[in-house]
Each structure stands twice: as structure tokens, then as C-alpha cells.
Amino acid sequence: MSAPTGLETPPAEAPSTASPKRSGGVLSYLTGQLSQVGLFIALIVIVVFFQITTDGITLKPINVSNLIIQNSYILILAVGMVMVIIAGHIDLSVGSVVAFIGAVAGVMITKWDLPWPVAVVLCLLVGALVGAWQGYWIAYFGIPAFIVTLGGMLAFRGAAQIVLDNKQIAPFPDGFRDLGSGFLPTFGSTGYEPLTMVLGALAAIALVVSAFRQRLERRKYDLEDEPIWWFVAKQAFAVALILLVTVQLASYDGTPIVLVILGVLVVGYTAVMSRSVFGRHVYAIGGNLAAAQLSGVKAKSVTFWLFVNMGVISALAGLVYTAGLNLANPSAGNGFELDAISAVFIGGAAVTGGIGTIPGAIIGGLIIGILNNGMSILGIGTEWQQLIKGLVLLAAVAFDFYNKRRRAGV
Amino acid sequence: MQDPVDSSQPQESPQAHRRPQTSVETDSILVMRGITKTFPGVKALENVSIEVERGTVHAICGENGAGKSTLMKVLSGVYPHGTFDGEIEFDGKPLQFGSINDSEAAGIVIIHQELALSPYLSIAENIYLGNEQAKRGWIDWNKTNLEAGKLLKRVGLRDNPITKVTDIGVGKQQLVEIAKALSKEVKLLILDEPTAALNDDDSAHLLDLIKQLRDQGITSIIISHKLNEIEAIADRVTIIRDGKMIETLEMQSGEVTEERIIRGMVGRDLESRYPEHESNPGEELLRIENWTVHHPVDRQRKVVDSASLMVRAGEIVGIAGLMGAGRTELAMSVFGHSYGTNISGSVYKRGVEVKTNTVPRAIAAGIAYATEDRKRYGLNLIDDIKRNISGSALGKLSHFGFVSDPEETTVANRFLKSMNIKAPNVTAKTGKLSGGNQQKVVLSKWMFADPDVLILDEPTRGIDVGAKYEIYTVINRLADEGKGIIVISSELPELLGICDRIYTLSEGRITADVPRSEATAEYLMQYMTKYREVDA
Numbered sequence: 020m021s022a023p024t025g026l027e028t029p030p031a032e033a034p035s036t037a038s039p040k041r042s043g044g045v046l047s048y049l050t051g052q053l054s055q056v057g058l059f060i061a062l063i064v065i066v067v068f069f070q071i072t073t074d075g076i077t078l079k080p081i082n083v084s085n086l087i088i089q090n091s092y093i094l095i096l097a098v099g100m101v102m103v104i105i106a107g108h109i110d111l112s113v114g115s116v117v118a119f120i121g122a123v124a125g126v127m128i129t130k131w132d133l134p135w136p137v138a139v140v141l142c143l144l145v146g147a148l149v150g151a152w153q154g155y156w157i158a159y160f161g162i163p164a165f166i167v168t169l170g171g172m173l174a175f176r177g178a179a180q181i182v183l184d185n186k187q188i189a190p191f192p193d194g195f196r197d198l199g200s201g202f203l204p205t206f207g208s209t210g211y212e213p214l215t216m217v218l219g220a221l222a223a224i225a226l227v228v229s230a231f232r233q234r235l236e237r238r239k240y241d242l243e244d245e246p247i248w249w250f251v252a253k254q255a256f257a258v259a260l261i262l263l264v265t266v267q268l269a270s271y272d273g274t275p276i277v278l279v280i281l282g283v284l285v286v287g288y289t290a291v292m293s294r295s296v297f298g299r300h301v302y303a304i305g306g307n308l309a310a311a312q313l314s315g316v317k318a319k320s321v322t323f324w325l326f327v328n329m330g331v332i333s334a335l336a337g338l339v340y341t342a343g344l345n346l347a348n349p350s351a352g353n354g355f356e357l358d359a360i361s362a363v364f365i366g367g368a369a370v371t372g373g374i375g376t377i378p379g380a381i382i383g384g385l386i387i388g389i390l391n392n393g394m395s396i397l398g399i400g401t402e403w404q405q406l407i408k409g410l411v412l413l414a415a416v417a418f419d420f421y422n423k424r425r426r427a428g429v
Numbered sequence: 430m431q432d433p434v435d436s437s438q439p440q441e442s443p444q445a446h447r448r449p450q451t452s453v454e455t456d457s458i459l460v461m462r463g464i465t466k467t468f469p470g471v472k473a474l475e476n477v478s479i480e481v482e483r484g485t486v487h488a489i490c491g492e493n494g495a496g497k498s499t500l501m502k503v504l505s506g507v508y509p510h511g512t513f514d515g516e517i518e519f520d521g522k523p524l525q526f527g528s529i530n531d532s533e534a535a536g537i538v539i540i541h542q543e544l545a546l547s548p549y550l551s552i553a554e555n556i557y558l559g560n561e562q563a564k565r566g567w568i569d570w571n572k573t574n575l576e577a578g579k580l581l582k583r584v585g586l587r588d589n590p591i592t593k594v595t596d597i598g599v600g601k602q603q604l605v606e607i608a609k610a611l612s613k614e615v616k617l618l619i620l621d622e623p624t625a626a627l628n629d630d631d632s633a634h635l636l637d638l639i640k641q642l643r644d645q646g647i648t649s650i651i652i653s654h655k656l657n658e659i660e661a662i663a664d665r666v667t668i669i670r671d672g673k674m675i676e677t678l679e680m681q682s683g684e685v686t687e688e689r690i691i692r693g694m695v696g697r698d699l700e701s702r703y704p705e706h707e708s709n710p711g712e713e714l715l716r717i718e719n720w721t722v723h724h725p726v727d728r729q730r731k732v733v734d735s736a737s738l739m740v741r742a743g744e745i746v747g748i749a750g751l752m753g754a755g756r757t758e759l760a761m762s763v764f765g766h767s768y769g770t771n772i773s774g775s776v777y778k779r780g781v782e783v784k785t786n787t788v789p790r791a792i793a794a795g796i797a798y799a800t801e802d803r804k805r806y807g808l809n810l811i812d813d814i815k816r817n818i819s820g821s822a823l824g825k826l827s828h829f830g831f832v833s834d835p836e837e838t839t840v841a842n843r844f845l846k847s848m849n850i851k852a853p854n855v856t857a858k859t860g861k862l863s864g865g866n867q868q869k870v871v872l873s874k875w876m877f878a879d880p881d882v883l884i885l886d887e888p889t890r891g892i893d894v895g896a897k898y899e900i901y902t903v904i905n906r907l908a909d910e911g912k913g914i915i916v917i918s919s920e921l922p923e924l925l926g927i928c929d930r931i932y933t934l935s936e937g938r939i940t941a942d943v944p945r946s947e948a949t950a951e952y953l954m955q956y957m958t959k960y961r962e963v964d965a
Contacts, residue, residue, distance in 0.1 A: 299816065299819075303816075313765075314788070315791075315792045
């Protein structure tokens, strides 16, 4: 059928990134990828900046290890938060839930003398209940998530104080503490710790292999529009990053257990969000709720389970945080929700929903983590830290908006 | 509420002597000459001229999409001077509006079908919104409410001016809009489908009010599909068809009937814009019985009123109805109760009653609904073609809850080819496609779900002739595969061109069931405009 289409608005142009094969196209290709690349560039710039200003402390083995351990809770929360935000919601209660779960864990382990693995499982269940409670009001009652979780932010902070009777609980048994600050068993006493090196190498290989397989698949369906040099550059960069971190960790105490937890979360949830039916439905209701519902997506049920999931993830963050500090504290987790939300938006998620990725949120979280860490090393006061973090968030989102408008304008 | 309009003998109204039979040198408040408005690739208006006499009610008729609204937008300054050709003379002076504010300053006020009131402000606040009764920047509430009260009296509304707009019904809101217009010292009032959302009492009152205003010297232009209302109150009727002015009829002569107007509205030839097709209807596939739906907010109002209809396997059935007749509401309420409240009636699939009260259930029952508003209800515009197509039947592509990317891409590629979707590849974002291609994605989505009955709501709205032809071909192909197709369209020629049978819908009721052999535009239009008597 070669029907005339003269009256229609011009059909979609192939994205400007489609055919940069000609010489001189390299630069234009990169600018086309700016939103994707920009995040990495920002991360590198920030790392280099602190590496210089802190006289090389930032990338010292002990600091890399600390960075991961100290920021794990933001990264864990960001994984759950990005899913909530993609669906077009928000969760302001996660910081209070962290404190509440820490309190529950403290009571279970030190007062009730439950074995810590049992307590961990129970705490995750309590987290699920917390999420179910909030999810019910949001999904089935139709109250905006902002309000329900604002209520949750107050209520669970109060609950944490009640459970702890406004006192702190410490210490915790070693096994539990390892969740937050422990390392995988180490082998060999000098040089690079072999298990960490092996795990790092495996991670790098897995990443490259899966990227390559995806590329092959895209080629098979003639969907590939990424030039090979760019593909190689990206993989090389990712491998270099993994190996850098691996070497630093291997020359300190080895692989932090939270890194393993985090790795499992990231890999698992990335798969869920990009390939599972549930993940698709999350993107669909965030992108166009009415259209999703008219396509048969059970939006209420998806929303409900999304918040149950967020509750479990918040509980996990609470456990890791409590274990890391070896302290259950009623004022723990203050402002964590803001760090997690910032991480998600720095990572390219859209306020209106429908757009965002877990790797993006992780990089956003790393940017915040390195800012926190670097500024602390430099001895910058918390008041300035807040101010700078606020400006970075605004700059990141402004850059994203600028980028979108620039592309729309072309 | 008030006295109903006496619609029986409008030609004997006492004003008749003021209107000469011919329009030679009369006192025209408005003259529009040679108006031509072009959108990229489409001539929406072509050399339209219209003359409105002072102190009359002038009706404008035409099918949906004939260009009525465009003409009113030209007049009210929505399309500023310079974006169209032709001249406008108002009150004897040539006018060049740059915006709506200019036309309002000149005394032309347009009241749109979707009312533009702020629901949580009071009646008085709404009347003076943008025109606040203020002294040195501070609002004089006493004056505001007092003046608003006077205006309300003029339009026959006895509510307190401090009542919130959300607390009064649609009919009264319409009157508030008119009071607002009066506050701006309106000379020419334009009402776009003013009674479309009103019940009989409110309609009667509104028409009565328009007559009263006419007697006070306010000229009205009324755009309406309800020919009985036009017969009741209009002094003249101008008919627009395909962007051209067809004729202006003097209603006072008493010779102009509804049939006469209908002939003017639909009189166009059917070209071969429709593919040849011979349907082979089989047994009954879907039957809807006594379907009644109430308005989601105005819960007393029946939007669909005990409608019954049926479609056979391999049959293409049309639903014809004018704007506000309840076409979309009928379809969406059947499809998972996506519209309305207090829905009653039954749906039978091959003779067995099925539940369709949630979208997943409706889909499971083999029903699909492709919306008239693809951007709002049909597509996730920020996502790609592939994922939009797979959206309503992801289960078919997934194993243990995980979607198989290769299978999904294969399916999407198949539709890209078979539906002739013009896009670089299946990962192109649907928001960047043209209307015709977006519509093909929506159709692909539902074809992939493989339903037995497809309800296509305005399947060719806003797309060009060539893409329309392709979509008609697809519809025929689906019918040949034994599916039942229900096409809702406001374009009669389209229904006449592709349907085997056409139901007419008016005020939520099925008024006729017409086989193709007997269907003509005039015949259908008669039943589409078959309203309950305005007279109570």
C-alpha cells in the first residue's frame, strides 16, 4: 500500500544518533548521547576533583571500602525509590522506616534474644507490612502517595521512638554487624586478596558478556544503532571502573558484604524492571496511567506491590544501617528519603513518571555518596554540604531538562 | 424551572416583522467575508462568508469537523488576525483581533462546550474572574456579590452568588457563564453546543433565556446539533459543510424543516474512498442488552439509556451519533466499566452472559476497545512502538513473568510490516509518530491481543485520506477473519462506506438499526437527531 501521507505531520525522524558512521560524526554522536554520558562525566569529574583536593585520599583502598559501606543504605533505598518514582509516586517515609526497622531489630535481637537471622527475616516481613499499609491507602483508597508517606514519615518515626522507648540500643552480635560492616572471608595475607579479585573479574566478564549478547540480539533484529567504537568504549570504561574498585578493595580488607547485597539487588531489580511483566507495568502506569488501565494493566495491584517492595527494601536498608553503626537509634535515618529521592532524580528519572533506570539511580546515589564522603574528608561543615548537595541536585535536573529541550528543538 | 420554550410554532413569534426575507442592507452586527483558514495540508475553511443581523439568533449547523468551531475561533481571536484570510466587520467597523481579550473587549464572548469555570471559586468570583471589582488592588466583595446577584437575576438563577460553582449543576453553570458574558457587556454571544450536557428542563430554560436576551438586544450565534432546538429558537441557519458555507436559510419563512437542514448538512457525494468489501456475517458474537450508564458526576443523568445492540462474527457494525450522544460512553462502559457510574445491563458472548466490569475481564471475554483519544488513552507516548504493541497482551510473550525480548521484537516487527507503520524501527518512541502511524500502533496492540470483538472508536480521527484507506482495509481484513467489529464514528460517509449495519444513537438511546442497503446519510441523521421533545 503506497497511500499518500502528505497530510500527516512528518513521520518520526530516525533519532539523530542513528547514523553517525561518517567521519566527523563522532562528536555529534557523543552530544546526542549527552544525557547518558553526562551522568558518567559528572561522576568522573567529581571523583577527580576530590581525588586532587583531598591529596589522593578519596581513592585510597580504605576510603573506597568506606565509601561503599557508608553509602550502601542510600544505594539500597534508591533501588526501591526509583521504581516508585517511575510509577509516578514518591515515598517520603523511607528514612523513618529505616529507624523503625532498626528499632524492631534492636528489640528482637537484644531484648527478646532471637537469633539474628530469624530477626532479619522478621524485620523484612515487618517492612512488607509497613509497605502494605501505605500501599493500601495509595492504591486502593486513592490517596496521593505524597500524603500517605508524609503521614508514614511522621508515624514510623514515632513508632521507632516508642519501640525504643526513646533510648538507643547497642551492641549487636557480630554476625548481625557483618551485614553492615563485615567482609567476605579473605584468603592470603599479603598483596591483593584473591577472592575479591576473582569476584571483580567475574563481575566484569559477566557485564561484558551480557552487553555483548544484547548487542548481538539487537543486531539480529536490525535494531542496533550504536556504533561499535562507542560500544567498546563504554564496555572498556565499565570494566576499568569495576577493576579499579576491585583492586582497591582487594588491597584493603576484601569484599564488603553490603556490596554483595547491593550487587544482588541491582542485578535482580534491573532484570525485573527491564524484562519482567511487572516492571513493564510499572513503566506503563507511570508513562500513561489511563492508557495502561485501558490495556488491562491492574494498576492498583501493581501500585500496592510496589509499595510492599519499597517497604521490604527500606527494612533491608534499616538492617544494614543499624548493623553498620552497631546501634539502634530512634533518630536514625533522618533525611535518608531525601538522599534517595535526590539519587533517583540525579540518575535521570522523570518527576512525571514513566522514565528512569536502576543503574541511573545507582550512579546518582554514588554521586551523592562521593560528595558526602569527599566533603567530609575536606572538613567542610554540614551546612555547606547541604547547600552544595542541593545545588548539585538542581544542576543535574536542569541539565536533563536542557538536554531534552535541546533535542526536542533540533 | 422556568417556562419551557414554546417550540411548536416558532415562525409566528412576534419578532417576525423585524426580519426582512432578503438580507439586502439590513442592520448587520457581524459580517465575515471570504474567511479561509488553512492548517498544514488541510483547508479547514474555504471562503466562508456569513452575515449576522443585530438582535437575532443565528444558528450554525454542520457535521462534526465541518469547520464550525474553526470559524468561531477565527471570530473570537483564538486564531489571531493574519493567520487566516478574509475580513471581519463587527458593529460596522473592520476588526483585527490579536487575541481573545481583543474580541471580548469588542463585546464578543464565546461560551465553549467545556465550561471554563473554576470549580472551587464562588459564582460571583467566577463571574468577575479576570475582571475583578477592585479598588486600588483590593477586591470590593460587597460590590462583587451585589453586582453578581443582579446578573444572576437577569439569567434567571436564584442561587446565592457566594455559592461555589462545584455545588451547582451543569445547567446552572452554563447560566453562570452567560452571566459572566453579560458582565462584560456582551453584544454578540456565541454558544458552542450549549445544551449538549444539559437535561431537558435546563435546556428549555437556556433556550428561553437566549430568546429573552435577544429581545434585550443581545445577538446570539448558536452552534448546535439539535435541530429541533434550532427550529425552536433560530431566526436563521447557516449550514457549513467541509469548510465551505453551503447556504443560509431563513427560519421565519416556515418552510425550513429539519429534513431540509439535514440535506444541507450531509449533501456530499461518496467517492470511492472505501475499499470494496463483501462481508459474510456468521452467528451472533456479542450482544449488549438494556445497557444503562449514568454520568460519573451528575449521577442522575443517564448518559446511555437502555441501549441494546448486537454484532455477528465477520460483521462490521457502525454506531452513528452526534457529539454528546453517548457513543464513547457506551463503548467505554462496556469495556471494563471504564466510564460512568451505576451501570446496568448485560453482555452476552455467543449467547453466554459474561462479566466485563474490569478491563482485564473484558479483555478475557475477548473484547477490545481502541480509544478515540489515542494520545490520552491509547498510547504510552514516552515509550517505544514495540512495548506499546505488546502492552495489552504481555502474558503471551512472557515466561515465568519475564518478557522475552526476541519474541517481542519479532511480533512488533511483524506488525510494523503488516500494518505499514512508518518508523525507523520498533524502538522508535510512539510520541514522535504521525497520527496515522500512532493509530496503526493502537490497532496493532489490539490485534495482538487477538480479541473476538473490536470496538473501534473514531478509528480515523485526525488522520489523512491515505492512512484512512489503509485502516479501512485492516478493518475489512479483521472482519474476514471472523471478528466482530463495532465502529464508532462521527463521519457518516465513513460509516456508510464500511459498515454492514448501523445503529443510530441519540441522547444515549439506540434510535434505529439500519442495514447498509437502507442507509443513507439523511435517513441516519434523522434518527441521530431524534431527540425527546424539548417541550416537557
